Amino acid sequence: MRRRFTVASAMVGAVALMTLAGCTTDPSVTDSSEAPESSEEASVEWFDQALFDKQNAERTVVPEGPDGQPWLQTINAELVDTAQFASTGPKKACFANASISNPWRQTGWITMNQQLKVLQDAGVISEMETRDAQDSDDTQIADIDYFIDEGNCDIFLISPNSTAAMTPAVERACDTGKPVVVFDRGVQTDCPVTFIHPIGGFAWGIDTAEFLIDNLEKGDKVVALRILPGVDVLEQRWAAAEKLFDEAGIEAVDYFTGADPAEIKKIISDELAKGDVKGIWMDAGDGAVAAIEAFEDAGADYPVMTGEDEMSFLRKWKETGLTGLAPVYSNFQWRTPLLAAQKIFAGEQVPVEWVLPQSPITAEEVDQYLALNEGMPDGHYAKFGGEDLPGYPQVWEDRVIP
Template sequence: MRTHPSSPRRRTAVAAALVAAVAVTATGCGSGTSGGGSAGSGDKPFIALSNGFIGNGWRQTMIAKFEAAATKAQSDGLIGKFKVVNAPGENSATEQVAQIKSLLLQKPDALLIDPASPTALKPVIQQACDAGIKVVVFDSAIDAPCAHVLLNSFKDWATAAAEPLVKGIGGKGTVIVSRGVVGSQPEAEMYQTTQDILGRNPGVKVAATVNGMCDGAKAQKAVLGVLSSVPKVDGVIGCGDGYGVAQAFTSAGKPVPAVTFETNGRALKYWQESKLDNGSVAVMSDPGQSVAALWEAIDLLDGKDIPKEITFPIVLVEQKDVAAWAGVLKPDEYAAWPWTQELFRKQVEAAKSGGAPVQPPIPTTAG
């Protein structure tokens, strides 16, 4: 999957109309009082979310969590309106730039962005900031100084995925590396971390590298495509695609090696029932950070002091916690920390004081 650089848009009425039409077809919108205008106009704020990629379960959970929280915030009178727009392509920065430009015409008070590129969105983000819109970027670093950013520790994610697996196979053997959304800043950081870990473990050899896209179905197809040329595999280092990888090995009539499971209900139930104890782990970033971004936008509009960058914890499911998570997740739902407004504000205070990130509790009910 490629990330395309942004290009100038034609400034014609026809092009603007086409962009608007695309945005409408890909939009989910909260009902209620319309936002728009400034936060100080007396209206409740209008919050928009631009998502650069919708093609995996993590992104779908991220959107679902945001919409549920935004609907509740709307009913509580904290916001007046919300809108979600998903770029129709596969992580195309060009499409997301067009999407955001269309959103800016609707004058949101705050714009949340899960970006397709750490650099290509900089001009349009600056345009939003210049218009007085609060911009909160999450799930990726961004080259846009005016934006507030919720960061994952992708190094922690990649480390938690690779190190237990390497240890589980005894520091030697053959592995397949399943990469994520290639072209994105998080994937680049994770892949480099994986390479660094493998470099410190010369007894582990990489037999193949595939693009699993952090998606079980895509990883299953990608891994199955190389298994016939790899006689023995001790582990597959991925970014949350282990269920699909396990199915690939089962289909090929081979034993399931150590894998990096996704953090959804289906994968965790499989892990629980298969009783694998070979270095496998489930780890991904937190799809609930879209909810944290919503709370940040609301607090920024209220004039609260929030650091420009805050790092949020990954979701790590170890063997001891598999049953707890598997009991509360629907099959296609990904584990997400339950960020309430109170928990988010505690995270802000931790960031200000230099303390450790807040660790929310494992939810006790689904959804």
């Protein structure tokens, strides 16, 4: 029996603020002044003990798959047969994308297109027709229906804008009899051949909270900077961290920032005026540099801090020498849907839920990732996994958006 997919969890309806597809978002999309100041005001219970335990266990599982190719590795895979889709000759992929409205998605989109070139040269994919929903549920539903009505898609690739709203459209794509691959966020149906995603938000929350707890004392204050309410992968990050902070006796206060650097600086300045802030926790790396600069402006000691594998944070981390950790929501997952398509058309088994590794960058690894990404812009993600693809590094350095 195949399991029922949800957005890397089992909870979430249609969310109007779903501009995120991983770890970052565009601060212009939402007015942070309208967001609740504390997660205590949230009307949804985001903590899920079973999912917390599952993702906690997956953090220590050694992935199976080819060494040095994490985009093809799997964790606790339950394989599904795809012999019914086996076919020779180049195939047309139809990709319904939520958006490329933020640096995380842009980095992944560039990588995906370079992977496409490899598969085109190999005669696996003839073309990938893509429609960009620009962060709109209604637009993405129309995009999927357009592909269905067009009638010449050999495979549907879908990165959903939101969960429940996209489910019926995904099911209509499945009803065509063509394979459907969903990645990043999921949908509330088991009809796709595979659902591809990193371990998830609870794993991020555990990694980051445990790091802060290990480097702080009971009673120390942590300021949690959160970009958006109501997005499941973000809410799960905070739900896990909040639980662990409470258990460890860490005083944690959280604020929604919309990833606005000015708002972040104001929050940190106000908290520093109240007393010592020993730690900074972030549910995404946007604005990490602004948070650090707020300590510099106040003449305060640098905090223990978790950011993300965005280059701006890694560079500031190295410059300041602060005690830090860069959690990762594996950007290389953008390669995997096309590689899954290759396997599906070859009739090879694929995981029904393709869980990819998700490993933070530690202090011992910062120099390594800074060197590997030396010419990349600040909005680039260090663990993008495209070093072996054509156009590296120039295409990513120049931010060539197809």
